[in-house]
Amino acid sequence: MEDLESQGNAGGGAAMADDRATAELRFLRAQLADETAARQAAEAQVKRLDDEHRKLKGELLAAKDQQATTVREHEAALDARFKENATLMSALKRAQDREGRVQELVAQADKAHLLFTRLLGALLRQAAPKYLPANVRLQRKCALLDTHSLFDATWYLNQNPDVSEAGVNAAEHFVTHGLREGRSVNRTMEDLRRCAAALQEKPR
Numbered sequence: 001m002e003d004l005e006s007q008g009n010a011g012g013g014a015a016m017a018d019d020r021a022t023a024e025l026r027f028l029r030a031q032l033a034d035e036t037a038a039r040q041a042a043e044a045q046v047k048r049l050d051d052e053h054r055k056l057k058g059e060l061l062a063a064k065d066q067q068a069t070t071v072r073e074h075e076a077a078l079d080a081r082f083k084e085n086a087t088l089m090s091a092l093k094r095a096q097d098r099e100g101r102v103q104e105l106v107a108q109a110d111k112a113h114l115l116f117t118r119l120l121g122a123l124l125r126q127a128a129p130k131y132l133p134a135n136v137r138l139q140r141k142c143a144l145l146d147t148h149s150l151f152d153a154t155w156y157l158n159q160n161p162d163v164s165e166a167g168v169n170a171a172e173h174f175v176t177h178g179l180r181e182g183r184s185v186n187r188t189m190e191d192l193r194r195c196a197a198a199l200q201e202k203p204r
Contacts, residue, residue, distance in 0.1 A: 110196050116189050117179075120150060124175065138175060145171035145185070152186040159183075159190065 127144040128137035145151040153170040157163055160183060163173045174185060184190035 105195075105199050112192050116192065120185060121179070123148070123150075124179075138172065141175045142169065142171040145174060150185055155187055156183075156185060 123144060124141045128140040130137075132140070146153065151171060151174070156170045156174065156178070160173075160178075163170065163178075166173075174183065177183075178185075182193075184193055
């Protein structure tokens with residue numbers, strides 16, 4: 001009887017030990033599963049962070065490349081603007097030089113025209129002193145013009161149709177009206193006058 005009880009107690013103890021071992025095994029398996037899940041989650045987190053790091057690094061490199069490209073574009077634009085400004089300054093200098101030359105030519109043409117007019121006036125005054133009667137002075141001035149190479153009567157009449165149509169003597173008209181009105185006595189004088197006028201009216 002005692003042997004049977006001992007055997008029963010021994011069997012019950014073994015069963016309890018098995019149950020504890022089974023429970024511990026399940027606990028360990030559950031703990032292992034939790035640790036595995038945690039490790040996998042950590043690995044996934046590390047992978048995600050690594051991917052984000054590579055992405056950010058790529059974006060940073062792209063931004064640096066874009067910045068470098070922008071800097072090069074700005075430098076090229078500045079260089080082009082500098083060259084454009086240099087070209088404009090050169091053109092301005094040439095324009096100023098041309099303007100100075102034009103002013104010089106205007107002054108020369110005006111001076112030549114004035115000298116021509118003064119010379120002609122001096123010749124007329126010399127030919128007809130003031131102490132002579134007016135009609136005599138007029139005759140002498142007309143005679144001087146008719147015989148002098150400075151006065152081209154044919155050209156004067158062709159150049160001034162109003163004088164030709166009025167039937168007035170070319171020399172007489174110039175002495176009485178033409179000189180005061182600034183009319184030219186020959187083609188050379190007219191060319192000088194027109195040259196000066198054209199240079200003065202030329203756009204700068």
